[in-house]
Amino acid sequence: MAYDLIVIGAGPGGYVCAVRAAQLGLKTAIVEKRATLGGTCLNVGCIPSKALLHASELFEEAGHSFAKMGIGVSAPKLDLAAMQKFKDEGVDGNVKGVDFLMKKNKIDVVYGAARIAAAGKVEVKGNDGKTQTLEAKAIVIATGSDVAKLKGIDIDEKRVVSSTGALALDKVPGKLVVVGAGVIGLELGSVWRRLGADVTFVEFADRIMPGMDSEVCRQSQRILEKQGLKFKLSAKVTAVDGSGKTLKVKVEPAKGDGAGETLDADVVLVSVGRVPYTDGLGLKEAGVALDERGRVNVDHYFATNVPGIWAIGDVIKGPMLAHKAEDEGVAVAEILAGQAGHVNYDVIPGVIYTTPEVASVGKTEEQLKEAGIAYKVGKFPFTANARAKGNRTTEGFVKVLADAATDRVLGVHIIGANAGEMIAEATVIMEFGGSAEDLARTCHAHPTQSEAVKEAALAVDKRPIHM
Ligand code: NAI
Numbered sequence: 368m369a370y371d372l373i374v375i376g377a378g379p380g381g382y383v384c385a386v387r388a389a390q391l392g393l394k395t396a397i398v399e400k401r402a403t404l405g406g407t408c409l410n411v412g413c414i415p416s417k418a419l420l421h422a423s424e425l426f427e428e429a430g431h432s433f434a435k436m437g438i439g440v441s442a443p444k445l446d447l448a449a450m451q452k453f454k455d456e457g458v459d460g461n462v463k464g465v466d467f468l469m470k471k472n473k474i475d476v477v478y479g480a481a482r483i484a485a486a487g488k489v490e491v492k493g494n495d496g497k498t499q500t501l502e503a504k505a506i507v508i509a510t511g512s513d514v515a516k517l518k519g520i521d522i523d524e525k526r527v528v529s530s531t532g533a534l535a536l537d538k539v540p541g542k543l544v545v546v547g548a549g550v551i552g553l554e555l556g557s558v559w560r561r562l563g564a565d566v567t568f569v570e571f572a573d574r575i576m577p578g579m580d581s582e583v584c585r586q587s588q589r590i591l592e593k594q595g596l597k598f599k600l601s602a603k604v605t606a607v608d609g610s611g612k613t614l615k616v617k618v619e620p621a622k623g624d625g626a627g628e629t630l631d632a633d634v635v636l637v638s639v640g641r642v643p644y645t646d647g648l649g650l651k652e653a654g655v656a657l658d659e660r661g662r663v664n665v666d667h668y669f670a671t672n673v674p675g676i677w678a679i680g681d682v683i684k685g686p687m688l689a690h691k692a693e694d695e696g697v698a699v700a701e702i703l704a705g706q707a708g709h710v711n712y713d714v715i716p717g718v719i720y721t722t723p724e725v726a727s728v729g730k731t732e733e734q735l736k737e738a739g740i741a742y743k744v745g746k747f748p749f750t751a752n753a754r755a756k757g758n759r760t761t762e763g764f765v766k767v768l769a770d771a772a773t774d775r776v777l778g779v780h781i782i783g784a785n786a787g788e789m790i791a792e793a794t795v796i797m798e799f800g801g802s803a804e805d806l807a808r809t810c811h812a813h814p815t816q817s818e819a820v821k822e823a824a825l826a827v828d829k830r831p832i833h834m
Pocket of ligand 1: 413548550575603639641687717
């Protein structure tokens with residue numbers, strides 16, 4: 368069977384690419400090694416983690432906030448197996464949704480491990496051991512990423528876990544040590560803290576949440592500490608001794624000087640980043656060039672150095688985010704169909720689903736300073752927002768950064784309840800090249816938390832109403 372396009376990998380990048388290609392009339396196949404579609408995101412990433420974040424947050428609220436609202440319930444009892452089932456059913460619904468989309472768009476799904484035999488030829492080894500060769504005019508590599516390992520620390524997914532194991536624990540750990548206070552660590556650390564674990568982070572950098580605006584990081588750290596999370600910054604884990612009943616986690620200063628310490632843990636979560644996944648793809652033999660960090664090298668149009676082979680998502684440069692991969696999937700499909708596919712890398716939102724949520728789009732203050740761009744800041748706290756006051760969700764603020772000369776919005780940073788939803792309007796205004804005044808003059812429904820975005824935009828011009 369000859370196709371117009373074979374996509375390798377059915378995560379958010381790959382399956383979205385396949386759908387868009389099919390919409391544009393390309394005869395498309397998608398190859399997936401996992402037994403279910405949806406990739407890391409749907410199976411062992413974004414979707415299950417958000418299900419556990421949602422359930423654990425309600426568990427915590429039932430124990431701590433319900434009484435204040437006049438809802439009398441006895442202390443909530445955790446049924447972890449049922450909570451895991453709730454998570455698994457959410458995953459199942461999502462992966463079945465992707466199955467449906469493949470059928471609806473007449474995309475052939477081929478299960479097995481793909482290897483690029485040459486440009487235009489993909490060998491797929493099925494789980495039954497049989498190999499078939501598919502042919503196509505174009506191949507898109509969308510194989511995603513894998514957990515970054517730490518030297519000398521073996522992940523068994525039981526006691527020393529990656530995000531995959533941390534999503535599937537069958538018991539709440541007494542003590543959880545999280546290596547790396549990035550997105551995965553903070554989200555999953557929050558889940559297990561809410562369910563009763565004592566959680567300590569060991570972070571190499573001198574701050575949490577790499578890449579986020581530093582004011583947001585500082586406030587977020589204070590809030591998370593109030594919730595009971597503990598942070599050891601500028602520190603690294605050099606060994607985990609699993610010979611006894613309790614894990615012994617050796618922690619040393621990041622710089623390697625000064626005294627170290629040993630922490631006890633029932634579970635250690637390693638969340639120090641992810642690396643592009645290219646194992647077994649045959650890229651070397653096919654002559655596909657990688658960059659210095661092992662990512663598939665692509666040009667502005669997602670083309671590799673080998674004609675007919677393209678790549679998108681976590682396996683290429685840029686933030687490892689499902690929505691970035693999706694947009695690249697759409698863009699490359701459009702390019703293959705002769706259209707002008709494009710991704711605006713200046714406007715890709717990022718969300719950390721802690722409580723409160725942290726969301727960001729565009730440049731941080733540090734980045735603007737470094738680039739020598741003059742900017743104005745408008746800030747508005749949720750303590751002055753009516754809805755937040757009523758709901759007692761007053762932690763956090765909205766910060767709008769606008770060009771000092773043109774007023775164009777350059778970045779928006781939010782810490783607060785539902786920040787992940789609120790960042791969408793900031794993203795739209797930036798995509799349209801809008802100004803803080805545009806945002807400030809847009810009518811926002813009252814009472815909503817999003818009025819804080821409007822007020823922060825007004826604050827850029829020093830004229831917020833409620834502050
Ligand atoms: P990350 O890059 O967000 O954070 C890793 C952290 O580990 C950093 O703070 C880094 O300084 C620290 N670190 C690195 N080496 C260390 C060491 N030896 N000892 C101690 N700390 C060390 O990576 P993370 O959390 O593993 O997430 C991986 C990817 O998945 C990210 O690109 C993230 O964007 C994505 N993701 C996105 C989510 C979202 O959008 N909500 C949710 C989960 C993951």
